[in-house]
Amino acid sequence: MNENVIVSDPPSAGPLMHEDLELLHEVALLTPGDSHLEMCIQCGTCGGSCPSGSAMDHTPRAIFAMLRAGMREEVMKSNTPWMCVSCYYCTVRCPQDIHITDVMYTLKNMALKSKMFQDTTASDFSKTFISYVENYGRSFEIGLAGIHNVTHLRLAVRLPNMVPMALGMLTKKGMSPLPPKRIKGMNDLKKILKRAKELEAA
């Protein structure tokens, strides 16, 4: 039995890893600016600094190890980037200056395109938010919160608490329940976004 085991170098020996680094490079390439992603030393400062780390299925450190190991499916299915609150603690504390928050945005982009991610609560929220921006040029907080909470069962259970809050938004804060006024350059903005989407796909 034992003589059949092929003894090879440990996986850290450079050339053997070359193919696996494809995923790491893909993420780095899709992130604007120099993300320094390949510089991760696995110190774990990111996970230790993360205010929403307890809600993540993998800490950011683990995600970077998984990226290096080419574990595409596991990373795409992870809720880690979706739980990121964009507080940038990890980014400023990282001893290797990795732009972790920006990498999390890239991972969200990739997960959506891969269609592997399962819980769509976070991405649905983003999509609803942006649907108003793409139509009016402005966001619409009341409409967004309304649609998002009603269409998600897990959130809908708290609707009894949300209703008095929504009323407060209208009475105390004087918010309008109507959609925002469309910006004048809406047609141009639509053209810009259409072109940007083509460029992204290219």
Add this chain to the structure above:
Amino acid sequence: MSEYLFYPGCSMESSAKAYYHSVMSVCNALDIKLNEIEDWNCCGATEYLSLDVTPAYALIARNLALAEKQANGSKTVVAPCSACYLNLSKADHYMHENKAFGEKINTALAAGGLHYDPGELIVRHLLDVIINEVGMDKVKEKVIKPLTGLRVAPYIGCMLPRPDYNNRYSDSEHPFELDDLLKALGAEVIDFPLKTACCGGHMTQIGPDTAFELIRRLISSADDYKADVMVALCPMCQMNLDAFQGQMNGYFHTNYKMPILFFTQLMGLAFGEKPENLGFGSEFVSAHEAMKRIGVQTPLPQDSKPAPKKPAGLPMPPLRERVGQKSTTGNEEASE
């Protein structure tokens, strides 16, 4: 009189009108002229970046392109919202740092007849402008009603001191700019350890359990230090800490009543402006009691009187949390 290009951001016209009115009042007092960017659009907050990076940056850059076109004398864009500020600053930074990326975004902008030269504008948050451009001397000069005796928790939040592409803040985790400003107004500033901790951001809509814990940490810390009020400088932070404070109390069975104000509301008061003109009374957790202690009469929340009637006519459960909060807080005060 100094002039700036002004990017208000969507919240200023909906959930953060108090911020808008107080910003206008304060800038008027400090001889700051704000020229609103014509036909600006939403910055996409953190949401568009989560979906599609290229359109997200194109959306932000349209504002920069419009501002550059409008720039007449001043090349500084002022944003009062932390998320708007960071997005504008980030787009400028990455378009400048990565030439190919800048060209890609400009190719998209060209479809709408626009162009932005990265590095052409300076993006700043209002706090930064007040501290570093207007200066503390001028602020002190304008204070006619010092906020003596008011204990304030200075809450800066995440996106100003981090990632801080232009090194404008004294520290990325414990900056002292807001403390200094509030001290100049005569307030007693607590040494708030969580001044740049996260308010939960959009998690109130995605993972409320996570958001409530982040909100609780901030409120309970400010409460431990016996702050009368907490000030925020971002509409999102203010909304999370103020509007969701009731739900957070319900979740943890606590009874915190920490009023969350915008820093400009306190500046306006110290400058002698009437509370009515500064958006007081629009907060969920009323600042009325806290301000009364230093002899300032601010309006009661607008629905505090008709509230008991209104929900009674609607087919929904009674406001259990609210009623509970009021009675217990009354007892606490009595026992103190």
